Amino acid sequence: MVPSPRGEVEPFRVMQILGKAQQREDALLLCVGQPRAGAPGPVLAAASEALVGASLGYTATLGLPELRAAIARWHAHTYGTPTRAEQVVVTTGSSGGFVAAFLALLSPGDAVALARPGYPAYRNTLHALGAEVVELDCGPETRYQPTVEHLEACGRELKMVIVTSPDNPTGTIIDPAELQRIARWCERRDVVLLSDEIYHGISYGQTTATARQFSPEAITVGSMSKFFCMTGWRLGWLIMPEHLVETFDNLQANLALCPPAIAQHAALAAFTPDSLSELRSHVREYAETRDYLTAELPKLGLGSFAPPDGGFYLWVDVSHLTDDSEAWAADLLEETGVAVAPGKDFDTTSGHKFIRISFCISLEQARQAVVRLAEWLG
Incomplete structure (x- = not known):
C-alpha cells in the first residue's frame, strides 16, 4: 500500500526527542513546551x-x-x-x-x-x-x-x-x-x-x-x-x-x-480567581528560570539567542559548536540526559545552526541542566 503524498510531511523532531528522553530516568526535559505544573x-x-x-x-x-x-x-x-x-x-x-x-x-x-x-x-x-x-x-x-x-x-x-x-x-x-x-x-x-x-x-x-x-x-x-x-x-x-x-x-x-x-x-x-492566581504564580516561576538561564548560558558559550519576551523558549545559536544541531542534540541527550529541540523543526534553511531550549521547568532542573552542559561542553 502506497501512502498519499499528503502524508509525506517532515517528522516533528521535538516529539521524537521527547520519546527518547522519556525512556531515561535521569532526563531533563528542556525540549518540549509543556508546563511542569498540571491543571489548577x-x-x-x-x-x-x-x-x-x-x-x-x-x-x-x-x-x-x-x-x-x-x-x-x-x-x-x-x-x-x-x-x-x-x-x-x-x-x-x-x-x-x-x-x-x-x-x-x-x-x-x-x-x-x-x-x-x-x-x-x-x-x-x-x-x-x-x-x-x-x-x-x-x-x-x-x-x-x-x-x-x-x-x-x-x-x-x-x-x-x-x-x-x-x-x-x-x-x-x-x-x-x-x-x-x-x-x-x-x-x-x-x-x-x-x-x-x-x-x-x-x-x-x-x-x-x-x-x-x-x-x-x-x-x-x-x-x-x-x-x-x-x-x-x-x-x-x-x-x-x-x-x-x-x-x-x-x-x-x-x-x-x-x-x-x-x-x-x-x-x-x-x-x-483561584485558578488565575495559581496560573500567574507559574508565570513568575518561568520568569525566574528564564532569568537564570539567560545569565548562565552565555558563560557556557551559548549566549546568542532571541530575546525571550514571552512564552517559555530560547532560540539558541550553536553554529560555533556544530553544523548539525539535530545530531548535536542527539549526542547531548545520549551523553548527559539533557533533552533540547533541534532547530531543523523550526527553520528549513538555518535550523541546523540552532536549538530550542524550553524553560517551563523548575529552577532546580535548570541548574542541573547547566551543570551537565558545562561538563559536556568542557
Whole structure:
C-alpha cells in the first residue's frame, strides 16, 4: 500500500526527542513546551465533579455555551475588545482549530505566508492540505517577527498570513504597532489574518496585543494548554467574524463531532480567581528560570539567542559548536540526559545552526541542566 503524498510531511523532531528522553530516568526535559505544573486545583475539582454529575456525552459542536461565554468574557476583559460568545468556536486543542481554519478558508494551491523560524506544524499541515507555504525570512533585525515589508516583498498573491506572538521557537512578541499594520494590510487585500495567541498570559514586561484589537476580520487562536497548563486535555478555541461561524460549525461536526466533554466542563473553572492566581504564580516561576538561564548560558558559550519576551523558549545559536544541531542534540541527550529541540523543526534553511531550549521547568532542573552542559561542553 502506497501512502498519499499528503502524508509525506517532515517528522516533528521535538516529539521524537521527547520519546527518547522519556525512556531515561535521569532526563531533563528542556525540549518540549509543556508546563511542569498540571491543571489548577479548581479545574481538577471541576473535572472530578463532572465525572459524577455530568453526562459527558456529545456537547454542542461549537462547545458548551457556558464555556464559549467564559472565553468571550476572558478575551473582552483581557484586551478591552468587544467579544461575543457567538464568535467563539471551541476546538480539540488549538491544533484542531488550525486544521479547521485551513480547511474552511483555503483551497489547494492557495498561498499562506508565515515566519521562518516558526512552528513546524503550520508548515507541515498546510503541505498535507495542498496549500503553498510562503516562508518569510525573519531575523534578529525584526526580532524574528514578520513585517508588512516582508509581505510586500514576498512576491505572491496571498490568501492567508499567520502571525505567532509570543513566538515559538523564539519567544519574541510582535510590536502592537506592527501587528496593527499587518492587520490593516490583510484587511485591505481580503487576506485572512490568523493570529496564534496560544502563549498569551505568559510574558515578561512586554505588551501582548490581540489581532482583533485592530481588525474585526482577524481570526485568533487560543488554547488551554500553555498559560492554563492543560496540555493533555486537548482544548483550544478560535474567535472569528460571526459570519464564518456556521461554516466552522458544519465542518467541525464532520471532523470531530465536538471537543472533549470532560475537558470543557473542567475548563470552566480555569477562569476563576483561584485558578488565575495559581496560573500567574507559574508565570513568575518561568520568569525566574528564564532569568537564570539567560545569565548562565552565555558563560557556557551559548549566549546568542532571541530575546525571550514571552512564552517559555530560547532560540539558541550553536553554529560555533556544530553544523548539525539535530545530531548535536542527539549526542547531548545520549551523553548527559539533557533533552533540547533541534532547530531543523523550526527553520528549513538555518535550523541546523540552532536549538530550542524550553524553560517551563523548575529552577532546580535548570541548574542541573547547566551543570551537565558545562561538563559536556568542557
